[in-house]
Amino acid sequence: MDTYYHPHDLGKFADMGKSNTELWDKFMAYYGAVFAEGALTAREKALIALGVSHAVQCPYCIDAYTQASLEQGSNIQEMTEAVHVACAIRGGASLVHGVQMRNVAEKLSM
Amino acid sequence: MGQTLIARRAPLASSRSQLEVLARPGPWPRFEERVAAAGLVPLTASGIEIFQINVGKFCNQTCRHCHVDAGPERTEQMTRETAEHCIRALAQTDIPTLDITGGAPELNPSFRWLVQEARALGRHVMDRCNLSILLVKPQEELAEFLAEQRVEIVASLPYFRPTQADAQRGEGIFDKSITALRKLNALGYGVEGSGLTLNLVHNPVGAFLPPAQQSIEAQFKRELARSHGIVFNNLYTITNMPISRFLEFLLDSGNFEGYMERLANAFNPAAAQAVMCRNTISVGWDGTLYDCDFNQMLELPVTNGLPRHVRDFDASTLNGRRIVTANHCYGCTAGAGSSCGGAVA
Numbered sequence: 500m501d502t503y504y505h506p507h508d509l510g511k512f513a514d515m516g517k518s519n520t521e522l523w524d525k526f527m528a529y530y531g532a533v534f535a536e537g538a539l540t541a542r543e544k545a546l547i548a549l550g551v552s553h554a555v556q557c558p559y560c561i562d563a564y565t566q567a568s569l570e571q572g573s574n575i576q577e578m579t580e581a582v583h584v585a586c587a588i589r590g591g592a593s594l595v596h597g598v599q600m601r602n603v604a605e606k607l608s609m
Numbered sequence: 610m611g612q613t614l615i616a617r618r619a620p621l622a623s624s625r626s627q628l629e630v631l632a633r634p635g636p637w638p639r640f641e642e643r644v645a646a647a648g649l650v651p652l653t654a655s656g657i658e659i660f661q662i663n664v665g666k667f668c669n670q671t672c673r674h675c676h677v678d679a680g681p682e683r684t685e686q687m688t689r690e691t692a693e694h695c696i697r698a699l700a701q702t703d704i705p706t707l708d709i710t711g712g713a714p715e716l717n718p719s720f721r722w723l724v725q726e727a728r729a730l731g732r733h734v735m736d737r738c739n740l741s742i743l744l745v746k747p748q749e750e751l752a753e754f755l756a757e758q759r760v761e762i763v764a765s766l767p768y769f770r771p772t773q774a775d776a777q778r779g780e781g782i783f784d785k786s787i788t789a790l791r792k793l794n795a796l797g798y799g800v801e802g803s804g805l806t807l808n809l810v811h812n813p814v815g816a817f818l819p820p821a822q823q824s825i826e827a828q829f830k831r832e833l834a835r836s837h838g839i840v841f842n843n844l845y846t847i848t849n850m851p852i853s854r855f856l857e858f859l860l861d862s863g864n865f866e867g868y869m870e871r872l873a874n875a876f877n878p879a880a881a882q883a884v885m886c887r888n889t890i891s892v893g894w895d896g897t898l899y900d901c902d903f904n905q906m907l908e909l910p911v912t913n914g915l916p917r918h919v920r921d922f923d924a925s926t927l928n929g930r931r932i933v934t935a936n937h938c939y940g941c942t943a944g945a946g947s948s949c950g951g952a953v954a
Contacts, residue, residue, distance in 0.1 A: 542824060566871075569813065572820035572828055574770060 509559045542571035549578055550585040613671060613680040614854060621857050622678065624908040630856060631936040635866055637873030640938045647878040652932040654900070657924055658888040661708040661949070662687070662695055663902055664717040665894045670739055672765075672778045674812060674855040676906050679712040687894040691919065692719040695892055696726045698922035708889075708949065710737040710902060715751055728758050735761045737949075740789040741782055752789075756796045761806040763845070763949070764790070769832040773814045790839045799841040808843045810951075816864035818875060818944050819846035822952040845951025848872075850903050850940040872939035880946025883953035886932050892919050900932045902949070903940070909933045 516523030534544050545567040552560035568578050614622035621627055637643075644650055666683035668675075687695075699707060707727040714720055714736060727734050736755060743752050755762060764786075768774045771783035778786075790807075794800060799807035809829060813819050826844035833839040849855045851868060859865040886900040896919040899905040915930055916923050946953035 540824065542820070542828075566817055569815065569817045570820055572825040574768065574773060576770075576772075 504558045506558075506562060509562060512559070540571075542568075542573055545571045546573055546577060546581045550581040552585075553582050554585040554589055613682060614678045614857065616680065616682045619857065621853070621860075624906065627852050627856055628907060628935060630860065630865070631851065635869055637870055637936075637939075640934050640936045643873065643876050643939075644881060644934065647876075647881060649878065649881050652881070652884075652934060653887070654928060654930045654932060655887045656928050657702070657704050657890050659706045659708050659885070659890075659949075660695070660699055660702075660704045660892070661710060661889055661902060662692075662714075662723070662892045663710050663712075663894055663905060664692070664714045664720060664723070665712045667716050668712040668739065669716070669742055669745055670713070670779055670782065672739075672854070673858060674777055674849050676850045676853045676855060676903060677712060678853045678906070683712065685894045686717050687719060687896075689719050689722070691894070691896040692723050694896055694918075694920045694922070696723065696730075698919050699727060699732060700730055701922070702924045704732070704924070706733045706735065708735040708737070710949075713739055713742045715742050715748060721754060724755075724758050724760060728760075733761065734758065735763055738762050738764045739778075740764050740766065740786040743789040743792060744785055752792050752796055752798075756798065756805055759805065761808065762793065762798060763808045763810060764793075765810045765812070766790075766829075767810075767812045767814050769829050769836070777812065777814045787837050787839065790833075790841070791837070794838075794840060799839075801840075807841045808845060809841050810845045810847055812847050812849055816849075816859060816862065816868040816871075818871065819848055819947070819952075822846045822945065843951070845949075846945070846947070847949070847951065848940050848943055848947035850937055852903060852937050853906055869936070869939065872943040875943035876939065877942055877944060877946060877954055879954040880944070881942040883946060883948075884932075884938075884941045885948035885950065885953070886941075889949075890927055896920060898922070898927070900930075901941075903937055904933055907935070907937065909935065 534541060545564055548560065549564040549568050552564050565578065641650070644652055665686035666677055666679045667681070667686055668679035668683065669681060671680040709720065709723060711717070715738065724734050742748055765778070766774060766786050767777045774783035774786065775781065793807055796805065797803035798805040811819060811825055811829070819825070822844065825846060829844050833841070851859055851865070859868050889901060891899040891901050891905050893899060893905050898911050898917055898919060899909065900911060910917050911927065911930055912933055913931055915926055941947050
């Protein structure tokens with residue numbers, strides 16, 4: 500079946516460095532530093548990345564950070580909670596804009 | 610839990626079939642080529658520090674990832690005569706450690722004799738224990754025997770939650786493991802200052818690499834203490850080897866290529882230099898000599914005119930032997946590496 504996203508295309512990510520090596524190298528150095536053990540553990544960062552992957556709905560990121568979370572020792576219960584955090588923030592972001600809707604409605608209404 | 614490959618007459622019960630699958634071309638180089646590119650050929654032993662005996666394939670469990678294809682219906686067991694050859698071989702060397710594995714090694718009628726003889730020789734003895742065996746009749750006194758003999762216990766517990774542990778090892782095994790761990794703790798195993806060592810083994814419950822050993826050890830210590838009041842010494846992470854029942858899982862779940870690629874991409878020359886086969890000799894239930902327990906299951910014995918049976922054991926010729934490798938060896942060289950003693954790099 501032909502699809503817009505192919506899982507094996509993630510392996511071509513480094514091709515993005517072919518037309519601008521300098522920016523690619525800077526991005527990768529930054530990326531590596533972000534995910535290194537720091538004030539947060541690598542396991543916690545992988546769970547955050549998993550949640551963000553769902554918020555931005557990036558299939559490559561979901562594949563990569565599902566695997567990374569498992570390889571960092573997280574379990575399906577923790578990973579499911581991370582996805583719910585993303586869901587709550589996305590849903591909450593819609594709902595909180597109801598305040599804007601109410602502001603506008605209030606202004607327009609008698 | 611399902612039956613063994615052999616009981617199901619599955620094609621992968623044959624080591625030849627497994628080797629054929631492992632030799633399939635894929636987007637990864639052959640292991641030998643990868644090792645050569647890293648300048649590590651020939652991969653040779655650096656001496657023998659661990660004398661590992663696999664006393665048989667009989668086991669009270671049928672874990673889904675088992676590289677031995679062990680189970681209750683397996684009948685292969687080391688005889689007393691072969692066990693005596695092992696002790697003679699050990700006695701003629703100064704190899705410091707005897708590592709006993711299986712199956713459930715405790716079910717071999719010669720297990721306690723092997724332990725006592727090796728301890729009488731002053732050797733450190735390790736028992737690779739599945740924990741539930743400590744609760745099986747007539748093994749109730751087994752834990753006390755191990756404690757008396759000061760045997761180091763290396764116990765399998767893939768995860769600190771029942772869902773994951775039972776998915777790999779069988780329904781209800783987690784609860785039995787916890788009961789057995791409490792029994793071991795009560796005897797002093799894993800308790801600081803007791804001198805009785807209790808190490809746990811974590812295998813990933815699926816087609817992915819294990820976490821950093823230190824990090825998952827801290828999680829295990831925190832969770833087992835908090836939820837069950839259990840203590841232990843160290844946690845070893847062991848990568849699942851793409852052979853036997855785990856290979857069947859990889860093929861059935863469509864994960865074989867992805868897993869092999871993951872292992873090969875994570876090849877670590879430092880781990881390759883420190884692989885356990887370099888300081889271990891592995892003895893099969895019938896006395897055949899191998900570089901490791903995985904080669905044993907693939908029926909790849911030591912080669913190049915070396916003594917092939919423990920009755921002909923000669924440490925001087927085996928010490929610097931060339932290691933037999935195939936693509937399954939990627940399992941021991943990925944990431945932080947993997948050995949019977951956990952990560953190596």
